Amino acid sequence: MLEQITSRQNETVKIHAKLLQSAARRREAGQFLCEGARLCRDAAESGIVIDTFYATASAYEKYGAYCQKIASVAKRSYQISDHVAPLLSDTKHPQGVFCVCRLPAQAHSLETLEKDKSYLALEQMQDPSNFGTVLRTAEALGIKGVFLCGPCCDPFGPKALRGSMGAVFRLPLFFCQDGPSAAKQLGEKGFATFASVVDSSAQPVTSADFSGPSVLFIGNEGNGLTENCVTSCDHRITIPMLGRAESLNASAATSILLWEMMRDKGAM
Amino acid sequence: MLEQITSRQNETVKIHAKLLQSAARRREAGQFLCEGARLCRDAAESGIVIDTFYATASAYEKYGAYCQKIASVAKRSYQISDHVAPLLSDTKHPQGVFCVCRLPAQAHSLETLEKDKSYLALEQMQDPSNFGTVLRTAEALGIKGVFLCGPCCDPFGPKALRGSMGAVFRLPLFFCQDGPSAAKQLGEKGFATFASVVDSSAQPVTSADFSGPSVLFIGNEGNGLTENCVTSCDHRITIPMLGRAESLNASAATSILLWEMMRDKGAM
Numbered sequence: 001m002l003e004q005i006t007s008r009q010n011e012t013v014k015i016h017a018k019l020l021q022s023a024a025r026r027r028e029a030g031q032f033l034c035e036g037a038r039l040c041r042d043a044a045e046s047g048i049v050i051d052t053f054y055a056t057a058s059a060y061e062k063y064g065a066y067c068q069k070i071a072s073v074a075k076r077s078y079q080i081s082d083h084v085a086p087l088l089s090d091t092k093h094p095q096g097v098f099c100v101c102r103l104p105a106q107a108h109s110l111e112t113l114e115k116d117k118s119y120l121a122l123e124q125m126q127d128p129s130n131f132g133t134v135l136r137t138a139e140a141l142g143i144k145g146v147f148l149c150g151p152c153c154d155p156f157g158p159k160a161l162r163g164s165m166g167a168v169f170r171l172p173l174f175f176c177q178d179g180p181s182a183a184k185q186l187g188e189k190g191f192a193t194f195a196s197v198v199d200s201s202a203q204p205v206t207s208a209d210f211s212g213p214s215v216l217f218i219g220n221e222g223n224g225l226t227e228n229c230v231t232s233c234d235h236r237i238t239i240p241m242l243g244r245a246e247s248l249n250a251s252a253a254t255s256i257l258l259w260e261m262m263r264d265k266g267a268m
Numbered sequence: 269m270l271e272q273i274t275s276r277q278n279e280t281v282k283i284h285a286k287l288l289q290s291a292a293r294r295r296e297a298g299q300f301l302c303e304g305a306r307l308c309r310d311a312a313e314s315g316i317v318i319d320t321f322y323a324t325a326s327a328y329e330k331y332g333a334y335c336q337k338i339a340s341v342a343k344r345s346y347q348i349s350d351h352v353a354p355l356l357s358d359t360k361h362p363q364g365v366f367c368v369c370r371l372p373a374q375a376h377s378l379e380t381l382e383k384d385k386s387y388l389a390l391e392q393m394q395d396p397s398n399f400g401t402v403l404r405t406a407e408a409l410g411i412k413g414v415f416l417c418g419p420c421c422d423p424f425g426p427k428a429l430r431g432s433m434g435a436v437f438r439l440p441l442f443f444c445q446d447g448p449s450a451a452k453q454l455g456e457k458g459f460a461t462f463a464s465v466v467d468s469s470a471q472p473v474t475s476a477d478f479s480g481p482s483v484l485f486i487g488n489e490g491n492g493l494t495e496n497c498v499t500s501c502d503h504r505i506t507i508p509m510l511g512r513a514e515s516l517n518a519s520a521a522t523s524i525l526l527w528e529m530m531r532d533k534g535a536m
Contacts, residue, residue, distance in 0.1 A: 139511050140511045241410070243406075244407055249433075251519070255524055259527065
């Protein structure tokens, strides 16, 4: 029989709900809050440490297999009343499944990079939904890790987690001071660095050579890469357009650029 | 001096606000409601008939050039008070610029199709934001028109309009009874029809020949194309994956497929 929480005044729930508020709060606690049966199951299967698992009675019933998997690795599990669930939720219609997870150690060293693989670097990417989708696409296409350069949105915020569909648990993330220094370090390690720009005079991505160890740099949604980052990369590449170039949104452009990079790996 | 509307009880505003509610309401009125300075300006520049233009005093000041363009073609223009704007808005923080537009005539005949161009067909696409993004990407990549097959979301709903960034005003839209009959008709007109599926046994999109007149069929976000539609197309194509195939979301997959189709046109 699971311990039950029926009060919206429960102190543990109130403290955990605050993890939704800010990256600073999450860093301070060393934890993040994950919502949804599939995402929580993905966290459990990816080796993320789950401190606390919360689910409503109806969620236990509806998502039985997911909940069993999560409960089997969680340190504590609670059944919460339906009126408690919205406190922990970032969505309008919560499924009623939540995990409080330990932030993973961010100690991926550049020494772990695989020379025959491709990587993605994001500079100052701010929109969490967009960020999540980019991680999801990167994982789907076989990218082996993502560099977060300068002030990016927090990968463990609720919108980024949801948008990533769990990719954030599986893709190695490298946190870097800024874009230019990341480009220089990666260059020194033998990676070709590609700056993506919206500029018809840049090299068309279709003629870029991604066959060696490569890192694709993508900038902020509104402003693109910083000039300093562009000049720190080996190549400037762009998507050639038949239609209205200014119309391609950031995540569609990233999908196409990542695809072109992986297409060149010959395995497609 | 513009006529001013200061009351939230204004009958005209109340009637126009209802255009946000449903596609049925929009069809009945023969109108749709468009929000935001840039989107309204795009409507004005694309030859959409603007019956009524509303803007707050601060929006007139902030988006002067946009508002002048819109007012120059609108049949009636009003200045509305700040507290009236939220009635007409679908967003949390309205810019304060709105147009009531005439639904464009939907009489694009298949006879107008250009044989040397590429087209997109969407079957039962339901998510309006996704739908809007797909239209935007299609326009950016040079697609010449979009077939909406079966029950798709309304292109003139607030989320689809916003996601499309105005592409909905510029791309010819063809409304079709269902996917299979559209595929058959297009086949008879000499177009090669390509059904996109998630199936590693299908032809990789990288080896598909889009050099002739081509139409790419994309299905519903959750379920893909109907089986009947797939069998009505000439080819079954798929995105070959290095990573986690199930992780690619609908709009990323569509971006990549459209890109591959246009890439083959040789102009990239």
